[in-house]
Amino acid sequence: MKLTTYRFRLKDSACRVRLRKLGWACNDIWNYCNERNAYQWSFRRKLLSAFDLHKLTAGVGKELGLHSQTVQAVVDEYAKCGKQFKRPKLNWRSRKRSLGWIPFKAVGVKVSADSVTYNGHTFRFWSSRPLPGKVRFGSFAEDAQGRWYVNFVCEDLTPERAPTGKQAGIDLGLKTLATLSDGVELTRESLTRTFEVQLATAQRARKKKQVTRIHAKIKNKRKDWNHKQTTLLTNEYDVLVVGNVSSSKLKKTTMAKSVSDAGWADFKTMLSYKSLRLGITYLEVNESFSTVTCSVCSERTGPSGLSALGVRTWGCSTCGTEHNRDQNAAANILRSAGDIQRQRESPCL
Numbered sequence: 108m109k110l111t112t113y114r115f116r117l118k119d120s121a122c123r124v125r126l127r128k129l130g131w132a133c134n135d136i137w138n139y140c141n142e143r144n145a146y147q148w149s150f151r152r153k154l155l156s157a158f159d160l161h162k163l164t165a166g167v168g169k170e171l172g173l174h175s176q177t178v179q180a181v182v183d184e185y186a187k188c189g190k191q192f193k194r195p196k197l198n199w200r201s202r203k204r205s206l207g208w209i210p211f212k213a214v215g216v217k218v219s220a221d222s223v224t225y226n227g228h229t230f231r232f233w234s235s236r237p238l239p240g241k242v243r244f245g246s247f248a249e250d251a252q253g254r255w256y257v258n259f260v261c262e263d264l265t266p267e268r269a270p271t272g273k274q275a276g277i278d279l280g281l282k283t284l285a286t287l288s289d290g291v292e293l294t295r296e297s298l299t300r301t302f303e304v305q306l307a308t309a310q311r312a313r314k315k316k317q318v319t320r321i322h323a324k325i326k327n328k329r330k331d332w333n334h335k336q337t338t339l340l341t342n343e344y345d346v347l348v349v350g351n352v353s354s355s356k357l358k359k360t361t362m363a364k365s366v367s368d369a370g371w372a373d374f375k376t377m378l379s380y381k382s383l384r385l386g387i388t389y390l391e392v393n394e395s396f397s398t399v400t401c402s403v404c405s406e407r408t409g410p411s412g413l414s415a416l417g418v419r420t421w422g423c424s425t426c427g428t429e430h431n432r433d434q435n436a437a438a439n440i441l442r443s444a445g446d447i448q449r450q451r452e453s454p455c456l
Contacts, residue, residue: 130207148195207249267386274346276441350394
C-alpha cells in the first residue's frame with residue numbers, strides 16, 4: 108500500500124498557544140522516556156523497549172491533555188530512534204530550542220472539509236487540495252517562524268501513468284543543477300548568493316526574526332523549484348537514473364556554499380517517492396569516473412582533477428568524439444544502470 112503525506116497550514120493564530128502547550132506535553136513524555144532509559148542503562152546496561160515504556164506512560168495522556176494514541180506515538184518514535192542510534196540517552200527536547208510536534212493516529216482525529224478535531228479541540232486549516240484517501244496517521248508540526256501545520260498521511264490511490272518509453276540519466280552539478288543524458292539542462296539562480304547581502308545585514312543587526320524569515324524564504328524557494336522539476340521529470344520519463352554524488356564530502360571543500368544551495372538530497376528524495384507513486388523506475392548508481400569516461404568508446408580520456416573543473420567540453424583522444432562534460436557523465440550514468448540490469452537478468456556463472 109502506498110502512503111502520501113499532505114501538509115496544510117493552520118489558519119487561527121490563537122491556536123498556537125494551545126498547540127504549543129500540547130507540544131510541551133509531548134516533550135515531557137519524550138524526556139521522561141529519555142530519563143528512564145538512561146537510568147535503566149546505568150544500572151543494568153539494558154535499554155527499555157517500547158512495550159516497557161508504554162506501561163510506564165499509561166494514563167498520563169488525560170492529565171496532560173493529550174490523546175492516548177499520541178502518547179503511544181511519542182513513545183514508539185522514541186523507541187525507534189533509540190534503536191536506530193543505539194544510544195541509552197537521546198537529545199533532550201526543550202521548550203525553547205525544540206520545535207513543536209504532536210503526533211496522532213487516525214482514531215484520535217476527525218477530519219472534515221477544512222478542519223481537524225483533536226481531543227475535543229477543532230483547528231481550521233487552509234484546504235488547498237482534497238485528501239485522496241483514508242487518513243492513517245499524522246501530526247501537528249511547528250516551523251522555525253512559529254507557524255503550525257497539520258500533516259496527514261493518507262492512502263495513495265493515484266493510478267500508475269501510461270508509459271512514455273523515455274529514459275534518462277541525470278548528472279547533478281553546481282552551475283547546472285541537473286543535466287540529462289538527452290541534453291536537457293535544469294538550472295536556477297543561486298539562492299544563497301541572491302539573499303546573502305540581506306542575510307548578512309540582518310545578522311550584523313542581530314535581527315533574529317528577520318534572519319529566520321530569510322532562511323525560510325530560501326528554503327521554500329529551493330523546495331518549490333525541486334518539486335516542479337521532479338514532477339516534470341517523473342511525468343516525462345519511464346526510467347530515471349541518478350549518480351550517487353555525496354554532498355557531505357564536498358561540504359568540507361571551498362565549494363561548500365554552492366553544494367548546500369544545490370539541495371541534491373531533497374532533489375533525489377523527491378524523485379524517489381514520486382517515481383514510486385507513479386510506478387516508474389528510479390535508480391541511484393555509482394558515478395565514479397563518469398565525467399572522464401567517454402560515453403562512446405568507454406575509454407578514460409577526459410580531463411580529471413580539480414584543475415580541470417572549468418573544462419566543460421572535451422574531445423576523446425581515442426575515438427575523436429566531442430563531449431559536453433555534464434551530458435557525457437549523464438550518459439555514462441544511464442549506461443551503468445543498463446549494465447546493472449543486465450547483470451541481474453543474466454544467470455549466475
